[in-house]
Amino acid sequence: MRLVILDDYDLASEWAAKYIRNRIVQFKPSADRFFTLGLPTGSTPYGCYQKLIEYYRHGDISFKYVKTFNMDEYVGLPRAHPESYHSYMWNNFFKHIDIDPANAHILDGNAQNLEEECQAYEQKIAEAGGIELFVGGIGPDGHIAFNEPGSSLVSRTRVKTLAKDTIVANARFFGNDLFKVPTMALTVGVGTVMDAKEVMILITGAHKAFALYKAIEEGVNHMWTVSAFQQHPRTIFVCDEDATLELRVKTVKYFKGLMHVHNKLVDPVLSIKDQ
Amino acid sequence: MPSNKSVSDAPITQFINCRILRDNELQREDLWVREGRILDPEKLFFDEQGYADKRVDCEGSIIAPGFIDVQINGGYGIDFSQASEDVSDGVSFVAKKILEHGVTSFCPTLVTSPPEVYHKVLPQVKVHDGGPHGAGVLGFHLEGPFISAEKKGAHPEKYLRTFKSGGLEHLMEVYGSLDDVAIVTLAPELPGSQSVVRELSQRGITVSLGHSAADLSQAEEAVQQGASFITHLFNAMLPFHHRDPGIVGLLTSDGIPAGRAVYYGMIADGIHTNPAALRIAHRAHPSGLVLVTDAITAMGLPPGRHTLGQQVIEIQGLHAYVAGTKTLSGSIATMDMCVRHFKQASGCSVQEALEAASLHPAQLLGISPKKGKLDYGSDADLVLLDEGLHVKATYISGEEVWRKGQ
Numbered sequence: 001m002r003l004v005i006l007d008d009y010d011l012a013s014e015w016a017a018k019y020i021r022n023r024i025v026q027f028k029p030s031a032d033r034f035f036t037l038g039l040p041t042g043s044t045p046y047g048c049y050q051k052l053i054e055y056y057r058h059g060d061i062s063f064k065y066v067k068t069f070n071m072d073e074y075v076g077l078p079r080a081h082p083e084s085y086h087s088y089m090w091n092n093f094f095k096h097i098d099i100d101p102a103n104a105h106i107l108d109g110n111a112q113n114l115e116e117e118c119q120a121y122e123q124k125i126a127e128a129g130g131i132e133l134f135v136g137g138i139g140p141d142g143h144i145a146f147n148e149p150g151s152s153l154v155s156r157t158r159v160k161t162l163a164k165d166t167i168v169a170n171a172r173f174f175g176n177d178l179f180k181v182p183t184m185a186l187t188v189g190v191g192t193v194m195d196a197k198e199v200m201i202l203i204t205g206a207h208k209a210f211a212l213y214k215a216i217e218e219g220v221n222h223m224w225t226v227s228a229f230q231q232h233p234r235t236i237f238v239c240d241e242d243a244t245l246e247l248r249v250k251t252v253k254y255f256k257g258l259m260h261v262h263n264k265l266v267d268p269v270l271s272i273k274d275q
Numbered sequence: 276m277p278s279n280k281s282v283s284d285a286p287i288t289q290f291i292n293c294r295i296l297r298d299n300e301l302q303r304e305d306l307w308v309r310e311g312r313i314l315d316p317e318k319l320f321f322d323e324q325g326y327a328d329k330r331v332d333c334e335g336s337i338i339a340p341g342f343i344d345v346q347i348n349g350g351y352g353i354d355f356s357q358a359s360e361d362v363s364d365g366v367s368f369v370a371k372k373i374l375e376h377g378v379t380s381f382c383p384t385l386v387t388s389p390p391e392v393y394h395k396v397l398p399q400v401k402v403h404d405g406g407p408h409g410a411g412v413l414g415f416h417l418e419g420p421f422i423s424a425e426k427k428g429a430h431p432e433k434y435l436r437t438f439k440s441g442g443l444e445h446l447m448e449v450y451g452s453l454d455d456v457a458i459v460t461l462a463p464e465l466p467g468s469q470s471v472v473r474e475l476s477q478r479g480i481t482v483s484l485g486h487s488a489a490d491l492s493q494a495e496e497a498v499q500q501g502a503s504f505i506t507h508l509f510n511a512m513l514p515f516h517h518r519d520p521g522i523v524g525l526l527t528s529d530g531i532p533a534g535r536a537v538y539y540g541m542i543a544d545g546i547h548t549n550p551a552a553l554r555i556a557h558r559a560h561p562s563g564l565v566l567v568t569d570a571i572t573a574m575g576l577p578p579g580r581h582t583l584g585q586q587v588i589e590i591q592g593l594h595a596y597v598a599g600t601k602t603l604s605g606s607i608a609t610m611d612m613c614v615r616h617f618k619q620a621s622g623c624s625v626q627e628a629l630e631a632a633s634l635h636p637a638q639l640l641g642i643s644p645k646k647g648k649l650d651y652g653s654d655a656d657l658v659l660l661d662e663g664l665h666v667k668a669t670y671i672s673g674e675e676v677w678r679k680g681q
Contacts, residue, residue: 079321090317095305101324 001216001229002236003255004262005244009204012240013047016135016202018266019236020052021061023133023198025270029065034103036067036125038134038193040145041088044202045137053096060271063099067128069121070106071136071145071193074182075159077109083173084109107157107186118157118186125192134196138203141165142211142224146187149223155189190228198234201226206242213246282323285310288673289327293659296339296629297649306338308655311672315651333659336667339629340647341379341656342610343636345458346416346506346540346567348384350574352583355383358392362399370409372575374677376609377632377658377666380411380646382457384569387419387430394451402455405656405671413640414457417450418506421471422486423462428511429605430486438467443474456480457640460506462487463497476501481640483540484522486511494522495530498537504639505539507569508556509548526560538639540567541631543617544593544608550620557621565639566613566632571595571605615664628664 006012020037029035039045055061073085081087086106094104105124111117125131136144141163147155148163162170167181174180193199203212215226216237229235244252290306297304307314307327319325349355351372353365366383373381383400385393397415405411420436427435439445447453459475460483461468472482484494485506490513494502505512505522513521520527525537543553543566557564568574572583573595580598581588587598595607608616610632618628637647644650649657655673658666669677 080317086321087317090320094320095316101320101326104320106321 002258002262003216003251004236004238005252005256005259006238006240008240009047012202012204012238013045014051015266016045016048016200016238017051017055018269019200019238020048020133020135021055022266022270024061024063024066025272025275027132028275031065034065034067034128036069036128036130036132038131038136038188038196039068039070039089039093040135040137040202041070041072041085042137044204044208045135046092048135048202049093053093056097059273060269062272063097066099067103068099068105069125069128069131069188072185072187073107073109075109075114075184075186077182079108079110109182109186114159114186118159121157121186121188122192125195131193131196133198133200134193135200135202136193138201138208138211138215138226139166140169140207140211142214142226144190144193144201144226144228146185147190147225149225151190151222151225153220153222153225153228154191154194156191157186157188160185160187190225194228194232198236199229199232200236200238201229203237203239203243205240206245208239208243209245209247212237212239212243217247217251282325283310286328287314287319287325288329288331289316290331290333290338293333293336293338295649296337296626296633299630300626301337306649306657308673311655311674313649313651313653313655318651336659336661337625337629337664338649339377339658339660340633340637340649340653341410341658341669341671342377342566342614342632343413343640343647344373344378344381344568344570344610344632345413345504345565345636345639346384346418346569347373347381347574348386348570348605349572350570352572352576352581354572354583355396356385356388356392358388358395362396366400366412367409370405370412373410373610374669374671375666376611377614377660377669378410378610379405379656379658379669379671379676380413382413382416384416384418387422387427387434389434390449390451393417393449397451397455400455402457405676407671407674407676409676411656411671412455413642414455416458416460416483417456418460419486420449421446421459421461421465421468423464423488425488426462426486426511426513428486437465438471440467442467442470443478446471446475453478453480458483458504460485460504462489463502464489464493468497469500472497472500472502476503479641484512484525487522488513490519490521491524491528492530494525495528498525498528498531498535503535503537504565505537507542507547507567508539509552510542523556526556526563536563536638538563538565538635540565540569541617542567542569542606542608543613543620544568544606545616545620546593546603546608547606553617554621557623561623561627563635564631565635566610566617567636568608568610568613569606570609571607573605574607574609576607611660611664611666618664625664629660 214224482502483504637643657670
């Protein structure tokens with residue numbers, strides 16, 4: 001793996017956004033060859049989305065030939081609810097960029113048949129040629145998407161019941177009322193994300209530090225599902241200082257020492273204006 | 276990029292680089308319009324996978340709901356109360372000109388007149404939507420003749436009337452028809468007013484108290500019967516008195532039935548109301564303030580002397596005097612001037628100033644949120660303004676009907 005450590009949240013967000021930008025620009029997506037991007041929600045990727053919007057506004061990237069697949073969505077929450085992941089993606093990303101709505105895919109938590117919805121989603125990913133870059137986050141319980149502790153590490157897109165930790169973590173978005181938080185969600189599986197050509201996990205904040213430790217310094221374990229990515233050929237973890245607080249000094253020093261190598265991935269930062 | 280036409284074939288316009296008045300604040304959001312109404316872009320994106328056909332760059336302008344003037348007697352040489360053959364043309368002429376002031380809907384107002392005038396004028400103008408031809412007509416505002424002789428102001432005394440028994444039927448004899456009437460101003464202290472107020476309110480007509488010497492309890496009684504507006508607060512009514520606040524007392528009355536609101540018209544031209552009085556009213560009851568022009572025939576005419584009907588008027592700046600005197604003959608401030616002056620005199624926010632000319636009159640007439648708001652589904656009657664609240668462009672049903680410089 002690459003462990004990219006930046007000083008703070010803003011710098012980590014910027015590094016991640018630059019990386020995504022360079023990957024898309026270098027790929028030279030076109031009508032015959034879309035760039036497929038997996039996307040997360042939550043407070044962690046917010047800064048990254050802001051930066052990507054900025055790059056779009058300056059004319060440095062375009063999402064015209066990008067297909068996106070979000071990781072998850074609550075079950076039973078009306079799509080127009082301000083806390084649905086559809087609302088999040090619209091307000092924080094889609095409405096500010098030039099993506100074709102037909103290419104923005106999010107699981108429908110209000111589908112008549114949830115199982116069919118999940119299977120259809122896997123099908124759409126396959127038809128799109130698989131995911132080029134899957135961006136994700138990590139929960140305090142070490143989960144990726146809504147693959148709660150105990151999820152199979154080869155799982156596919158399916159319905160999951162949320163763990164208590166997750167419900168508590170999300171209560172802040174529902175007026176701190178635990179009873180208002182949805183209890184089920186549709187989520188891509190660990191296996192689904194492992195199929196991506198490349199995976200980038202964003203982890204910021206001290207409250208995620210223990211999960212990061214479990215994910216990269218302990219073994220592959222279905223109780224900490226992000227650990228599965230130890231077996232993926234191309235994973236990047238982008239974090240801030242605070243997220244490294246539970247790691248060994250040796251690990252942090254080693255990867256910090258590699259920053260000059262990591263930074264070659266984002267410097268120079270590319271633009272479609274130069275193409 | 277064409278939009279996916281799953282719900283409608285109609286073109287979609289997206290207003291970008293703007294600040295819109297929504298949820299009582301100015302938000303940095305794009306405004307989407309389809310088929311003359313404000314569109315929910317999130318639904319469009321996810322349900323229809325659609326996007327805009329056309330983008331309008333507002334260059335940082337403020338977009339507010341189109342202004343609504345519920346009291347305007349004429350303008351540009353036209354007097355709505357003249358019993359002429361072509362009232363309809365006159366109303367249309369003014370309707371087109373007031374687009375320049377950001378007004379997208381209005382209530383042509385008739386002052387106290389004899390029945391012949393009402394019978395002749397009322398049938399000529401129907402409630403109708405606005406468009407490139409001019410602002411929409413929401414219905415007449417009949418100011419009089421059932422008003423107080425003591426507080427008649429400039430209304431002709433010989434045509435004042437009192438209520439006869441038979442309440443609404445008598446009204447119908449005087450007015451001829453109430454079909455296209457939106458507001459009636461009357462004096463509630465006139466005997467027999469209670470049943471009239473009640474019956475008019477039940478017919479969906481807004482009843483306003485004005486040109487009246489009513490005390491507070493008479494005014495409250497009228498509100499309980501359905502009255503919901505005060506015509507040009509402070510003018511043509513008893514002044515506020517600390518032991519009987521009169522009609523002015525409605526602003527803070529505890530005699531208003533639950534769930535009901537009282538609105539009040541203010542002529543904020545800096546002349547008809549002292550700014551300090553304007554501030555007192557605004558601070559006492561900010562959500563009820565409705566800006567009106569109460570504009571007369573001379574509004575819109577250039578400075579100098581003009582002969583209007585039987586009168587000679589002299590226009591100096593924002594003052595219209597009876598020629599050769601210092602007697603005010605009415606107001607000539609335009610609605611956008613009133614908005615600017617109101618903001619400056621009251622120190623209120625941009626959002627409050629704009630709501631006083633759009634949201635509040637719409638709420639008064641019960642036509643919100645269709646008018647007076649930029650909610651999804653609201654009519655796309657818009658006014659684009661610069662930072663100083665000068666009108667840059669006016670839209671009705673999503674179509675540009677006036678632009679500065681054209």
